[in-house]
Each structure stands twice: as C-alpha cells, then as structure tokens.
Amino acid sequence: MIENGSAIPSVGIKLVTADGVSDATSDAVLGAGTxxxxxxxxxxxxxxxxxxxxxxVANAEKLHAAGVDRxxxxxxxxxxxxxxxxxASGALGKVDFIADGNGDLAEALGIAKDFSGAGMGKRFARSALLIRDGIAQAVFVEDAPGVNASGAPAILMALEAANA
Structure with missing residues (x-):
C-alpha cells in the first residue's frame, strides 16, 4: 500500500472534469499542488x-480555503x-473524476480490494490521500464499512492539524 512519502505512480487513466473527458496519467493529474x-x-x-x-461536494469551498488545489x-x-x-451528483466543477476502468491505478497504489463476493470484482478500497506535489503526505484507508477516516470532515481535520 502507498505510504506517506511515496510518489504517486504514473498510470494511464481517463479524466472527467467540467471541461470534458480526456486521456491522462495519474501522476499528471495528482502531481501538482495540494x-x-x-x-x-x-x-x-x-x-x-x-x-x-x-x-x-458540500465541503469543496472549505477544502480549497484550507489549501487544497484539487x-x-x-x-x-x-x-x-x-x-x-x-x-448526476452535481459535482462537476467541484470534484474531478478518475475512471480507472481496469483497476491499474488501484493496484499501483496498493489499495485494490477484492469485492468479488458482492459481484464487483477488484475495486478501490474506500480511502483518501493528501498529496503534495505528487508525494503522498497522508493515507487514510477505511477499516470498516462506512465513511469515517476518508470522508471530507476527517480530511479537513487532517489539513488543520498539518497547517497548525
């Protein structure tokens, strides 16, 4: 699993933004700023x-105010x-989306999880990463169902602690 201090790997992905869909690499999308x-x-x-x-989506402005660029x-x-x-979620313009159709990024980051029991195959584990200039600063992977460590409120608290 990706650890604090690790560089974001370069994997081909599809990027969905308010400007449309494009081919990109994970390091290009995640490698600049916070x-x-x-x-x-x-x-x-x-x-x-x-x-x-x-x-x-609800906390996008607060995240940006705390220093998050993307x-x-x-x-x-x-x-x-x-x-x-x-x-459908009204997130465009606030959140960009990576389509990792083959799970290559999930595997490269080491946060792939086997959901075959639910008929979904290999997917991302529920997680959140704080990344600065392409380097993972903090990694939060949920260890139980639900959204706790990887939700926006937890990330806001982590940003406040890091900036204190």
Missing amino acids: VVLFTVPGAFTPTCHVNHLPGY IVCASVNDVHVMKAWAE
Whole structure:
C-alpha cells in the first residue's frame, strides 16, 4: 500500500472534469499542488453516492480555503459511468473524476480490494490521500464499512492539524 512519502505512480487513466473527458496519467493529474484524492468502490453504489461523494461536494469551498488545489475522486468504473455520476451528483466543477476502468491505478497504489463476493470484482478500497506535489503526505484507508477516516470532515481535520 502507498505510504506517506511515496510518489504517486504514473498510470494511464481517463479524466472527467467540467471541461470534458480526456486521456491522462495519474501522476499528471495528482502531481501538482495540494490534492485530495478519495477513492470509492463504485460510482452510484449506496455508500459512495449518498455518503462519500456528497461530503466532498458540500465541503469543496472549505477544502480549497484550507489549501487544497484539487479534489479528485477515483473509482474502478468506465469513463461513461464516471461521467454520468459526475453529472448526476452535481459535482462537476467541484470534484474531478478518475475512471480507472481496469483497476491499474488501484493496484499501483496498493489499495485494490477484492469485492468479488458482492459481484464487483477488484475495486478501490474506500480511502483518501493528501498529496503534495505528487508525494503522498497522508493515507487514510477505511477499516470498516462506512465513511469515517476518508470522508471530507476527517480530511479537513487532517489539513488543520498539518497547517497548525
């Protein structure tokens, strides 16, 4: 698993932003400034759609005020699903989305989790990373169902502690 001080790997991804869809690499998207990357098991899944993403949308201004340059959500879904989720959730312009369709980034970061028992295959574990200039500064991986350590309120507290 990626650790504090580790560089973000370079993996091909699809990026969904308010400007549209583009091919990119993970290090290019996550490598400049202060970035919050949160990862979810799946777009439109109950906890991700109702609890995880909305917290980041609601707290986007607070995160930016705390020094975050970019908020990015990643999931092992295809780009069409990620684009539809970004649009349906009203997150475009506040959160950018990484479509990691084959799970390459999840594997490279070491936060892939096997959800085969639920019929979903390998996905991201629910997590959040604070990244500064392409280096992981803090990694929060949920150890139980729900959104606690990886939610926007927890990241805001971590940012406050780091800036104190």
